[in-house]
Amino acid sequence: MAEATHVPKASLYHYHSSVWSSVPILALEEKGYGPDEVDLKEVDLAKGENFMPSYLRLNPQGTVPTLVVPLEKTLSPEIESRYKAIQDSKAIVEFLDKSRSVQSRTHTTSSAPAPSLTPATIGFSTLSNQIIELLHSPSADPNALFYMNARSEEELRPLAEKLLPFLRGKRDTLAKLLQDSESGAVHASEKTKAFWQVKKLAVDKFIQVFEEAGKSTSELSDEARQRREEFLQSARTAWGGLREVLTTLHKEIIGPYTLGDQLSIADLHLAAWLTHIAFLVGANADEDGNTVIGRIEAHVGDGFNLPKDFSVAEARRRAGLAASNVDSTERQSKLAAFWDAIKERASWKKVYANGLH
Ligand SMILES: N[C@@H](CCC(=O)N[C@@H](CS)C(=O)NCC(=O)O)C(=O)O
Numbered sequence: 001m002a003e004a005t006h007v008p009k010a011s012l013y014h015y016h017s018s019v020w021s022s023v024p025i026l027a028l029e030e031k032g033y034g035p036d037e038v039d040l041k042e043v044d045l046a047k048g049e050n051f052m053p054s055y056l057r058l059n060p061q062g063t064v065p066t067l068v069v070p071l072e073k074t075l076s077p078e079i080e081s082r083y084k085a086i087q088d089s090k091a092i093v094e095f096l097d098k099s100r101s102v103q104s105r106t107h108t109t110s111s112a113p114a115p116s117l118t119p120a121t122i123g124f125s126t127l128s129n130q131i132i133e134l135l136h137s138p139s140a141d142p143n144a145l146f147y148m149n150a151r152s153e154e155e156l157r158p159l160a161e162k163l164l165p166f167l168r169g170k171r172d173t174l175a176k177l178l179q180d181s182e183s184g185a186v187h188a189s190e191k192t193k194a195f196w197q198v199k200k201l202a203v204d205k206f207i208q209v210f211e212e213a214g215k216s217t218s219e220l221s222d223e224a225r226q227r228r229e230e231f232l233q234s235a236r237t238a239w240g241g242l243r244e245v246l247t248t249l250h251k252e253i254i255g256p257y258t259l260g261d262q263l264s265i266a267d268l269h270l271a272a273w274l275t276h277i278a279f280l281v282g283a284n285a286d287e288d289g290n291t292v293i294g295r296i297e298a299h300v301g302d303g304f305n306l307p308k309d310f311s312v313a314e315a316r317r318r319a320g321l322a323a324s325n326v327d328s329t330e331r332q333s334k335l336a337a338f339w340d341a342i343k344e345r346a347s348w349k350k351v352y353a354n355g356l357h
Contacts, residue, residue: 011039012092013058013066017357018045019142021065022272023089027096029347030263032112038067046166048173051196053188059087062199067092090132093117093265117265124259128266131258134248135273139241142276147206148235149280153217156232160213167207174200206231242277243304246296249335250306256337261318263345271342274335279356285343289336306333315341 012028014021028038043049043064050062059066067086086092100114119125134140150159174196180186181193188196209231212224220228249270258266281299283292290308297304312330315337316323321344332340342348 009037009039009070011041011068013041013043013055013064013068015043015045015050015064018064019272019276019357020063020089022275022351022357023268024065024067024092024096025351026268026271026347027093027117027265029350030115030117030268030345031096031100032110032114033096033100034110034112036109046169048170048177051170051173051177051199053177053186053192056192056195058085060195061087062195063087065089065092067095069095089269090136090265093268097265115263117263117268119259119264119266124264127252127254128258128264131249131252131266132269134245135269137245140245140273141238142273142280144238145242145277145280148231148238151232151235151239153213153228153232156209156213156228160210164207164210167203167210171200171203171207174203239300242296242300246300246304246306246335250333253334253338255310255334256315256319256341261320267338267342270338271348274339274342275348275352275356278339283356285352285356289339290332292339293333293336306335308332308336310334310337312337312340319344 012024014025025040043055045064049055050059050064055066056062058068068083069086070083086095097117102114102116119128138144147163150156177186177188178193178196178200181188181196205227208224209227212220212228215224217225217228253270254260257263258270277296278292281295283295287295293306297306308331310332311328312332313323313326313328315332315334316326319337319341321341
């Protein structure tokens with residue numbers, strides 16, 4: 001039996017620049033988990049490590065993050081799995097929030113405060129879920145925006161240069177896994193093989209467009225020209241869809257945080273999501289909310305602007321930040337207020353210490 005002081009260690013599988021991996025890492029900081037309580041294990045997405053059979057056993061979708069939690073007691077010794085794997089950022093953060101409470105001192109080595117991040121009322125819980133669902137919906141997909149951050153031929157070239165090494169790493173691993181599963185060197189179910197095929201097709205589609213990014217339209221074959229046109233059109237649609245997402249966020253959050261003055265689970269998703277969008281439009285960590293949101297608005301284009309109807313002084317007071325030097329008539333959008341509040345938190349500073357991603 002485990003000693004009373006034994007703290008079973010969980011492992012968080014993540015990738016350093018992954019959007020959704022950042023959500024549980026922010027949660028570890030906000031919840032005051034000790035550095036020795038959760039092992040961070042990097043899964044190199046650029047090398048397709050998330051497609052390896054050993055990782056798919058933990059998370060059949062092949063995504064990061066995954067939190068693997070050891071179970072202290074199993075029903076019988078013959079039951080092999082002595083852990084459970086939580087395979088989605090939303091479920092992981094809910095688990096991390098509940099696992100370290102203000103009262104409990106038995107399952108932790110840290111003495112840092114453990115504020116609850118779970119909304120306290122049904123109304124707040126509904127709003128929180130609505131925001132998280134929106135951020136994880138296809139029209140807000142930060143990874144699609146990452147792959148499709150070019151809406152013209154001029155923008156396509158630098159994007160291709162940046163993404164090709166990453167995509168080729170994934171493609172090579174998938175090709176090798178498919179080859180090895182055919183030769184019998186790797187044992188994989190038909191379902192797994194079909195999964196690898198689907199992933200490889202998706203990666204190949206991007207690679208085909210990016211590999212010809214240096215050519216002018218007239219140099220392309222009809223097929224390649226059509227592929228490029230489809231890519232640019234999808235990219236315009238993806239970035240255009242952001243207008244509604246940003247408008248809804250601005251309308252629905254109370255400000256500066258989703259639920260007003262208290263940080264909650266939805267804010268961790270919003271922090272990772274908004275920081276990724278800020279990164280994609282070329283923002284810097286030291287820029288203020290009005291500047292960053294202005295950059296996002298300009299990138300979305302067509303004169304898109306969020307209303308600046310939220311008082312900067314009030315936002316700062318709610319976030320516990322000094323407001324005495326702020327002009328009382330100064331206004332910003334709620335997303336700008338969110339940015340100003342979140343970037344002051346130790347958790348955000350730690351996760352983005354090496355730059356936005
Ligand atoms: N719903 C999942 C989505 C996770 C997800 O899409 N993760 C991305 C990285 S941010 C991923 O692992 N992509 C796999 C790949 O790039 O092959 C969650 O919230 O955890």
